[in-house]
Amino acid sequence: MTSRVEKASIRNERLALRDAMTPQARIEGSLAMVEHAGDRLEFDPGTVISGFWPIRSEADIRPLMAHFRTRGARLCLPVVLDRETIIFRELVVGAPVVKTGFGTTGPGEEAAVLDPDILLVPLSAFDRAGHRIGYGAGHYDRAIDRLKARGHRPRLIGIAFDCQEVASVPAEPHDVALDAILTESGFRLFQPVS
Template identity: 35%
Template sequence: MNQSNEDNTAWRRALRREMVARRATLDESAHAELSARIVMHLQAVLAVPKVVAFCWPIKHEPDVRAIVAGWRESGAQAALPVVVAADAPLAFRTWHAETPLELDRYGIPTPTTGDFVHPDLILLPLNGFDAAGYRLGYGGGYFDRTLAVLSPRPLAVGVGFEINRLASIRPESHDQRLDWIVTEAGALRPVNA
């Protein structure tokens, strides 16, 4: 790794911590209000998918489970990501309210049963993001690897709070551009997405 890559890696590591800390400043009421506004914007711009994958909210991420529940009532299947191996793409397992969840190696609630499915829409949490459509995750690269290989590629919709908007995440060659970014302020379709 050259000096520039090392510098960018260190910068991203520090930025990840800062982004989580920013969200942690939201009290429960503000978090719920902002999450509800994100759900409202998602409803306004997206049709009901056949299979929606979403992430169980951790580290003060937006809670968009309300739209998942609504889409399920409209006939969609819901799925949660599953880490099947280190440095491998994610798999997606069906989920409903009665699905047993266990914490995976990263502390994320994950289904222990259910069929594996191919989502046509993925709601991805935005640890940090920029207007160009790039997402700063937690550094594992799982979603980037997954989006790079899923065929057909699902619609990738980032959900996050405006307090995590950045001028640039300094995208690297492996970073996958999102199709939509939705925050409490509205929905953005990045240019060239």
């Protein structure tokens, strides 16, 4: 089985498990994430943190993002420009959010474009080594590559529910590992590979 086929199979399986969670379990799990990482994630005031508005059965990290704002973070959201590109627009209190394509919501064109220092990354599956499987379009992989090309290396924190963990993700050389994972049961840092 090729890595791509294996990843697709894992993606479908883990997203089905996430979809099967009750709405109440997703809400409780999302709120637990604030307890686990709201004060534990280290950053200085002014740090730019990219979150996301939930789609489908994703964790709702809006309470977590609001908490980070009270600690001095500048927030932004990914905006899908086309099938190849996402950018990160600043999320300012009181500014409207609009439909931004591919089922996502984010700030409009008037918002400043920022380079995040920390990326809260939605995903379909992850393993204990910090490898992840996204949704298959490669948006985050390309965005991370563009940031790195400009000399910017954001910390990558996966956002998932426990049911999305697998024993092993078939990682490929171009895959970028997570620095940490946040689920309803805790916040885990991954050891860098040397």
